[in-house]
Amino acid sequence: MASYNCREFDFIASIFGSKICLFVTINMLETYDKTTGMECGSELLKNQFLFDPAYRNLNHGSFGTYPRSVRDALRQSQDECEARPDAYIRYAYPKALDVAREAVASLVNAPVQTVVFVPNATTGINTVLRNITFTEGDIILYFATIYGACEKTVTHICETTAAESLKIDYTYPVSDDALCEAFEKAVSQVKAAGQNPRIAIFDTIVSLPGVRVPFERLISACRQHGILSLVDAAHGIGHIPFDLTQLDPDFLVSNCHKWLYTPRGCALLYVPERNQGLIRSTLPTSHGFVPLPTGGAPINNPLPPSTKSAFVVNFEFVGTVDNAPYTSLPAAVEFRKAITWQGKSGEDAIMSYTQDQARKAGKLVTKILNTEVLENAEGTLGNCNFANVKLPLDPTMLAGGETGKAVKIAQWIANKLVDEYSTFIAIIFHAGAWWVRLSAQVYLTMEDWEWAGNTLKDVCERVSKGEASE
Structure with a gap:
């Protein structure tokens, strides 16, 4: 059975010039039972992580993140x-x-x-x-x-x-x-x-x-x-x-x-x-x-x-x-053991879910954008938690074939995703086209990737209208 703790109030003060903005996030924490586990894609599992409710973490692959139990282990080590x-x-x-x-x-x-x-x-x-x-x-x-x-x-x-x-x-x-x-x-x-x-x-x-x-x-x-x-x-x-x-x-x-x-x-x-x-x-x-x-005297070691x-x-x-x-690593290993998916548990559950999600997310986003996934004929490139989706943008029209201009457009897209859409998706200009890297994870579902596809479609329409060149 899952149990519920009291509400946790996180107060984060950010100072911008002379203004002080106070953000208050209220999370109803659900704790997990190690005997029953946490199913991939469930709210119970997602709530173990520390995300701002307004932020979609679609780029786990760059810097990762960790759950509350690992944060507690980290702080315990620091306190000791x-x-x-x-x-x-x-x-x-x-x-x-x-x-x-x-x-x-x-x-x-x-x-x-x-x-x-x-x-x-x-x-x-x-x-x-x-x-x-x-x-x-x-x-x-x-x-x-x-x-x-x-x-x-x-x-x-x-x-x-x-x-x-x-x-x-x-x-x-x-x-x-x-x-x-x-x-x-x-x-x-x-x-x-x-x-x-x-x-x-x-x-x-x-x-x-x-x-x-x-x-x-x-x-x-x-x-x-x-x-x-x-x-x-x-x-x-x-x-x-x-x-x-x-x-x-x-x-x-x-x-x-x-x-x-x-x-x-x-x-x-x-x-x-x-x-x-x-x-x-x-x-x-x-x-x-x-x-x-x-032949000289040994160098002192104070340890x-x-x-x-x-x-x-x-x-x-x-x-x-x-x-x-x-x-803190042992705490992470223990946390992972409690994760389940379709009768599997631990590493097997995590890797099965994320690789399945990456493939499905790639297909969904390419359908929304009417483009393609970067893959070879054997289908081996996508045997991981990533899917690389081509953006529906014309490099000749938008960048004149110049890599420098293409990179600036990629940077504009990345900045807009953070500033206006509260997310981030890694983007690269490769093989004469822009590609986004979708990063599957246990706290994400296909609903997140549908949102991502529609968001990317909106951003690409803005780029095609010339916003990135202003």
């Missing part, structure tokens, strides 16, 4: 830290962190000694790349749809080390076979030039457009060629099933705050024991770093000694920051 700072940070926190590591390791079927936490996937990618010692002739392979911050990381590495890079170009939609063949050609090209393909970076699911990548095949291809595989699974854990023991990548980083319902920032960094010797430093370098022997591996200890304390998002 503030109650006894030294006792908590030096002694209690490492134990709580181990519990969180055990929880996430179990979820992805990885040995607990291979998993640590970093704030986000970008930090994880940087941590790996900046630990690799590159020599003349070493090549970093990456794909055209790499996340922008990671491509800039590669650029900086190539500016400051002996490494060079090779981007594998293509335009979606492409088949999985075509993408893997492009990778093989790139490897052959590098080797034919007498160079060494040292490491390859690729996604599990591309950010924009939001499409699934045949990462399993690419990990295998890297293994066959002796290339280090660095998997950017920013959209990974909580989104698609993971078995890291079976996949066996050389490095993998996955945001937990996007799809697993942990607070920001929290990401899993997986490094199998065979490669942990390569990751000598965190980012930034902190007390866990072990310098090469020089308590530990019997854990050097790799685990290295990432346990990386400067003084709020690590409560990490220790």
